[in-house]
Amino acid sequence: MTEPSANPEIPHAEAKAAGLLLLTLLLVLAFVGYVMQARGVFDDNQHLLLVAENAEGVAVGNDLSFSGFPIGRVTRIELGDDGKAHIHIDVPLRDARWLRSSSVFTLERGVVGGARLRAYSGVLDDPQLEDGARRDVLIGDAASGVSELVATMHKLIDNVARLTAEESALSATLANLQQFSATLNGRHGALGALLGNERDVARVLAALEESRALLVDARASLNKLDAALVDVKAITGNARAASEDLDALRAEVDLNLRKVSGMVDELNRKWPFARERELKLP
CATH class of the missing domain: 1.20.5 (Single alpha-helices involved in coiled-coils or other helix-helix interfaces)
Structure with missing residues (x-):
C-alpha cells in the first residue's frame, strides 16, 4: 500500500496563479481608473488663475468651493513676476457654469486649520467666466489680528x-x-x-440739645398762649352778650321816649290856660 504524497500537485497551478495575478492587476487598474475618474483626471477642465498677496496656508490639491461644494482644485502655486502668489486652478467644465465674470474669490485663513479658497457669484445671469481668466483674491486672515x-x-x-x-x-x-x-x-x-471728628460731633450734639430745650420752652409758651386765647374768647363772648343787652335797653328807652313825647303832645292839646298849645320840657 503506497503512502499519499505530502504535497499533492494542483492541476494547472501556473495558469491559475497567472489568472489570479491578472485579476488582481485588473482590480488595481480599475481602482486607479475609478479614483482618477473621481478626481476629474479625464474631465475637460477650465483653467483659472488667482492672484493673491501671499499663498500662506494654500497647498496643491486644495479645493475651490462654491456654496460649500468643491468645484475646482489647485494644481500649481508659483511666485509671479509681480511679486504676488499665482494660484493655478483647474475647474471641470460641468462646474465652470457657476463662475461668472462678476464672481468674487476669497482666501480665508482661520486661527485653526488651513486656508480655504471660495468663490461667490452674486448674479448668475452675468456672462460665464472665460477660460484662463485672471482674478485677484480677497484675503481674510483671522490670525492677523491675533498679535494686535x-x-x-x-x-x-x-x-x-x-x-x-x-x-x-x-x-x-x-x-x-x-x-x-x-x-x-x-x-x-x-x-x-x-x-469726621469728635469735636464737631460734640458741637452738633450740644446744638441739638439746645434746640430741644428751646423747643420745649416754645411748647410751654404755646400752651400759655392757648390759655390766653381761651380767656380772650370768653371775654369776647361776654362783650357780645353785654352789647346785646345794651341794644335791648336802647330800644326800651326809645320806646319810653316816644310814649313821653306822645303824652306831652296830648297835654299841650288839652291844657286850657296855655297861650301856646305846646308844652316845652326843660
Whole structure:
C-alpha cells in the first residue's frame, strides 16, 4: 500500500496563479481608473488663475468651493513676476457654469486649520467666466489680528495692575471707603462719618440739645398762649352778650321816649290856660 504524497500537485497551478495575478492587476487598474475618474483626471477642465498677496496656508490639491461644494482644485502655486502668489486652478467644465465674470474669490485663513479658497457669484445671469481668466483674491486672515489682540490684552493687564496697585487711586478710594464704613458703624453713626471728628460731633450734639430745650420752652409758651386765647374768647363772648343787652335797653328807652313825647303832645292839646298849645320840657 503506497503512502499519499505530502504535497499533492494542483492541476494547472501556473495558469491559475497567472489568472489570479491578472485579476488582481485588473482590480488595481480599475481602482486607479475609478479614483482618477473621481478626481476629474479625464474631465475637460477650465483653467483659472488667482492672484493673491501671499499663498500662506494654500497647498496643491486644495479645493475651490462654491456654496460649500468643491468645484475646482489647485494644481500649481508659483511666485509671479509681480511679486504676488499665482494660484493655478483647474475647474471641470460641468462646474465652470457657476463662475461668472462678476464672481468674487476669497482666501480665508482661520486661527485653526488651513486656508480655504471660495468663490461667490452674486448674479448668475452675468456672462460665464472665460477660460484662463485672471482674478485677484480677497484675503481674510483671522490670525492677523491675533498679535494686535495680544498687544491689547497686555495693555489691559497693565491697566488692571496699575488700578490694583497699593499706591493707586483705586486702592486709596477703597481704603477711604473702608474707613467711612467703620465710622458709620461707630458710636455716632452717620453723623460721625459726615463730620469726621469728635469735636464737631460734640458741637452738633450740644446744638441739638439746645434746640430741644428751646423747643420745649416754645411748647410751654404755646400752651400759655392757648390759655390766653381761651380767656380772650370768653371775654369776647361776654362783650357780645353785654352789647346785646345794651341794644335791648336802647330800644326800651326809645320806646319810653316816644310814649313821653306822645303824652306831652296830648297835654299841650288839652291844657286850657296855655297861650301856646305846646308844652316845652326843660
